[in-house]
Amino acid sequence: GLNVGVVERNDFLGGATNTIECTLPGFKHDTGGIIHGMIQANPMLLHDELGLKSEYGLKYITPKVMAANVFPDDTAILFHGNIDETCQSIAKISERDAEAYRKFIEMTKSMVPLLVQGMFNAPPPFGILMSQLDQTPEGQNLIRHLMMSAYDVVNQWFEHPKVKMKMLKISSEPMVGPEEKGTAINLFVAVPMLQMYGCSFPAGGSVALPQSLERCIEAHGGTVRLNSEVAKIKVRGGRAASVILGSGEEISARKAIVSNVDARVTLLKLLEDTISGELKEKLRRIQDPSFSGIMIPLALNQPPQYKSGPEVGQAGLVEPLPWIEEFRRLFDDLRYGEIPIKAMAPFVVCPTVHDPSRAPEGKHVLYLWQYEPYYLKDGGPPQWDSIKERVADQVLEYLGRYITNMGSGNILKRAIISPTDLERMNPNLVNGSVLGPGGFLYQSFSYRPIPELGRYKTPVEGLYLSGHATHPGGSIGSGGRATVQVIMQDLGIDFDNVVT
Secondary structure, eight states: OOOOEEEOSSSSSSTTSOOBOOSSTTOOBOSSOOOBOGGGGSHHHHTTTTOTTTTSOOOEEOOSEEEEEEOTTSOEEEEESSHHHHHHHHHTTOHHHHHHHHHHHHHHHTTHHHHHHHHSSOOOOHHHHHHHHTTSHHHHHHHHHHTSOHHHHHHHHOOSHHHHHHHHHHHHTTTSOTTSTTOHHHHHHHHHHHHHHOOBEETTOTTHHHHHHHHHHHHTTOEEESSOOEEEEEEETTEEEEEEETTSOEEEOSSOEEEOSOHHHIIIIIBOSOSOHHHHHHHHTOOOOSOEEEEEEEEESSOOOBTTOHHHHTSSEEEEOOOHHHHHHHHHHHHTTOOOOSOOOOEEEOGGGTOGGGSSTTOEEEEEEEEEOSSOTTTOGGGHHHHHHHHHHHHHHHHTTTBSOOSTTTEEEEOOBOHHHHHHHOTTSGGGOTTSSOOOGGGSGGGSSOGGGTTSBOSSBTEEEOSTTSTTOSSSSOTHHHHHHHHHHHHTOOHHHHHO
């Protein structure tokens, strides 16, 4: 019932959920998020609350083999939607760990309802949350693991280095090292949700999700404008009143302004100087993730041919992994601002195996992401402009240990997006932080990004925060479902009536 307007800086929708032609015409690359996993558990999609699937053209493709981990000896572990098939794959490596994995899923599945309820709704105050969790055995178990590192948990549950590696890589996807305390929760979220809800691609590319949202907004009388960068948020009488675009145009807000941009950008750069010095200092002390990464979109003649077998190439995503000691040392390199060379753990997706519409007939696109430091030991972030070609060469050379056709004969063209390029493309990715502020326990739930802003409200009446710098954090999860509940309550709108 409201007149909703969306203004977007770029000439394309979606921010980091985009699909663009950055190599050759007709080759459609996702240069931000590509796997739509967590969002599958969100009631917005699970129950199609906005009609995105039934009315606005959103279609998902879910591979039978969701993920594969390949190792230097050309063996692999395949992650199927069916837990029995996943366990069969693990059993080829370790029968004991296959049984342990089944028990781990059984234990964590009992926590999923708690996690889903908490992720897609506004978080209660941190103390109340802990008190609520402490009332049940499942909640107490979750609290305990909130304090542990993923490495602690993996060593308690599994024995074979390859199986441990599989689990540790999953835990590092939020851009934090698996041996940092407080990272075990990543296992409790990602592993059971992947097993229960799968990982999917939107047909046509990641941008299909924001495109369906645009159609939904416009069907209800709203407006979406591209090439409309916000330069300033104006305040009148203590209330957020309007936004000023870079063109000078002013757009008034009668009800509210919702910023999907990192709080540090929203409150320190866009907002008129109306917040206290103390809050400014707390914003400046927000902790970034432990590392960033380099994105290398590739246009290919053929899909990757893995030495470990053709079934690996059919997986939704593939993660070539080194041996476990090398993997642990990789995070030491990142911590010290050094480029990992001896060992890497790239994230590789060839979506055209499942969705040929993303490339010209018979051709393919490849999504290649590798962890890298933002703050380089030698030269700092500015040094990325002079080394990114060399680093991309090193990543492709490393990938050649696992794939037979990653040479110039198969690669038609590549693009290179360094950690500093990411920030230039999208200022919301502060310091190359693709998932927003670091996903540490002290920056989670109602403490994300800081306690004063943890319930989506700001000190300015009518100005709200959303996006990856707020709960539940980064990834393609549609966390705005939680934000909107707070806004609707303030505006006197019944959320349950809207979504039913």
